[in-house]
Amino acid sequence: MRRVEHVMGFPVSLRIDDEGDFDAAADAVFAWLREADARFSPFKADSEVSRLDRGELREDALSADLLEVLDLCEHYRAATGGAFDVRLPGRGLDPCAVVKGWSVQRAAELLSAAGARRFCLNAGGDVAAAGGPWRVGVRHPEHADKLCTVLELTDGAVATSARYERGDHIRDGRTGRPATGLLSLTVVAPTLTEADSVATAAFAMGTEGVEWAAGLDGCEVFAVDAERRVLRTAGLPVAGARAAA
Structure with missing residues (x-):
């Protein structure tokens, strides 16, 4: 089966x-x-994240899911020396860099x-x-119609x-300035929770993030x-020259 939703x-x-x-499993996934x-989402005023950011929720009243997300955010903040930070000065709480991979x-x-197997x-x-x-094709960072490489996942x-x-849009939390040392960074990992969080965290670190991510157990890295x-x-x-997924 195949299904696409926004x-x-x-x-x-x-x-x-x-x-x-x-069908029922696919319904559950999108639900x-x-x-x-x-x-x-920090972009929805009534979300748990937005309510926490406005001070309407105490830490001891947070859901187990949000606590898990915040723990992951803190883990990567500490691991990157503050380069990855979901609480940048002048900005609201934004855990999207962790939530996307974690939820998927x-x-x-x-x-x-x-x-499903x-x-x-x-x-x-x-x-x-x-x-x-x-x-899985990795898009060229400067040419939308080209690939840098093709990866093979089992x-x-x-x-x-x-x-x-x-x-x-990704800022180095240590300086508050945009992270511009890399054009793109791709991480292969056992789970998307790790792959997505590590990719964003490493990108925020700049070129030093490539070595940091490469040193993590189970992670492989491709960067420009x-x-x-x-x-x-x-x-x-790395697979062949053509992406099939």
Whole structure:
């Protein structure tokens, strides 16, 4: 089965290659993603995140899900020496860099729990996949119609942070200035929670983030820096020249 819906401000596509009826599982996936957007978006005034940011909720009244998200945010803030920070001065609380991968990973787990063994869930270019091989193209940071490389996934996730869609939207929390040392950075990891968070955190660090991400257990990295140099780890799962997912 294949389904595409617009959630969280971007298209989310689901492909399941198993035999059987997975309509209910797909319904649950998109329902959960809509719920996550409603609860954790800083752009929705009635979300739990917005209410916390306005001081309307005490820390001891937060949901277990939001506490988990905030714990992840703090983990990456500490791990990057403050480069990754969801509470930048002059800005409201914005955990989107963690929420996207975390929520899509949970959606992938819903599929697995429903018996799906071969699927690809693509959320605005960040991918969680199982039962591959799946081929995932990494977009060229300066040419939308070209690929830098093609990765092959069996069970795992790929996420990219870049400047090409939203400009210099990722800031280095240590300086408050836009992170401009890299054009794009892609992380392959066992889960999309990790791949997405690490990609954003490493991008915020600039070129030093490539080495930091590469040193994390289970992570492989492909990056293009501001000088157009390609940086990659030796274990990057590179496939052929054509993307099929």
